[in-house]
Amino acid sequence: MDLRQLESFATVADSGSVSRAATALHLSQPSISRQLGLLEADLGQRLFERHGRGVRLTPAGQALLVHARTLLEGARQARRQLMDMNEEPSGRVVVGLPHRVATGLCVPLVERFRQQLPNAMISISEGLSLSLREDLIQGRIDLALLFDPAPTPLIVSEPLMRERLLLVAPHGTRLKPRVSLAELAQMPMILPSAPNPIRSLVDAVLLPRRIGLQIVAEVGAVHSAIALVEHGVGCSILPQSALLMAQQAERLPTALIGPPALWNRLVLAMPAARPLSRLQQTTAALLRQMDFRGPN
Structure with missing residues (x-):
């Protein structure tokens, strides 16, 4: 039993077919079959059952596959460690x-x-x-x-x-330097949809305080929220770095939130x-x- 045989065996097990394994390993089908035959002869066990669409593992094959994966991963780690000993990582x-x-x-x-x-x-x-x-x-x-x-x-x-979350409003909105959590409930809000990390942070602070937001739109990512704010659809709660995605970030009004402050x-x-x-x-x-x- 050697690593070449185990690699052929594991690849056939994963693909369910000798032909697909041969393609994946860039070998001929007879070569793969020969490796499997030698392995079965060495172990004295049938590892696969043949059927019309390919092969399936026998109980002995299932048991061997666990050990084969461990041995192959150990060989890969050893190869990586030895390569890392070169002067310049590659x-x-x-x-x-x-x-x-x-x-x-x-x-x-x-x-x-x-x-x-x-x-x-x-x-x-x-x-x-x-x-x-x-x-x-x-x-x-x-x-x-x-x-x-x-x-x-x-x-x-x-x-x-760590970065503090801010209230971000459309162009021309007059904001106080700081808004309370309760005041957020009075504004039309655009937020990333759960389980986005920003949404999770906002919900973790507001829900226990029974503060409900007027959410007019949920989006999948921060850049979409910024675009909607720029078009005047509503406000959002975003970190300062998110404003880098805005086309005219310097004109978007912002305000601190809290206490308590929200940080990501x-x-x-x-x-x-x-x-x-x-x-x-x-x-x-x-x-x-x-x-x-x-x-x-």
């Missing part, structure tokens, strides 16, 4: 950024990455914090910046910035179960050094 790192963070951060991050890691490549994945959190857990991205992620033992996070947190999130490679560690250090508070 390879590809995937970083998840919320849309409004990417607006100001993407260019300086890529520029600094290219300066410090010329032999590596960075891939930026933009999305909502909720979807980026799921991508990080599933291993589709390596690191992520997230706004107020729900706690989970699958992610390790460290705070990078930007965190650097990393997988708890997967050790970071040297490339990923260096990229995480770059992210900690970035300025998130204004245009870059």
Whole structure:
């Protein structure tokens, strides 16, 4: 039993077909079948049952698949660790950024990455914090910046910035420097729909106080809320950095909210179960050094 046989076995198990496994591994079908035959002969067990549409695992095959995945992942980690011992980290790192963070951060991050890691490549994945959190857990991205992620033992996070939420109103609106929580209920409001982190923060403060908002529209992302505010549809509750998405941000009236004030947190999130490679560690250090508070 060797790693090549286990890789062929696991790929056939995942695809349910020798032909699809051969395509995925860039091998011929006879080669895959030969590897499976050698593995079954070595173990003295049938691993697959053949049927008209492909193959399915036998009980022995199901038992072996658990061990095969562990051994293959161990081999991949060993390979990554040895590659990391090179003087210059190489390879590809995937970083998840919320849309409004990417607006100001993407260019300086890529520029600094290219300066410090010329032999590596960075891939930026933009999305909502909720979807980026799921991508990080599933291993589709390596690191992520997230706004107020729900706690989970699958992610390790460290705070990078706190930002106060403001009342943002259409052009020409006369606002006091500060509005109370009760006064928010008198204004037509546009908010991100739940479970957006901003909406969760607003609801966590207002609902226990039995303050209901006049919500005229719910949107999927902050930039949509800003666009509706600019067109005079209503007000919104957003962080200062969100105004960078506005076409004429300097003309949008804003006011402090509270007491109590509403704050959101930007965190650097990393997988708890997967050790970071040297490339990923260096990229995480770059992210900690970035300025998130204004245009870059």
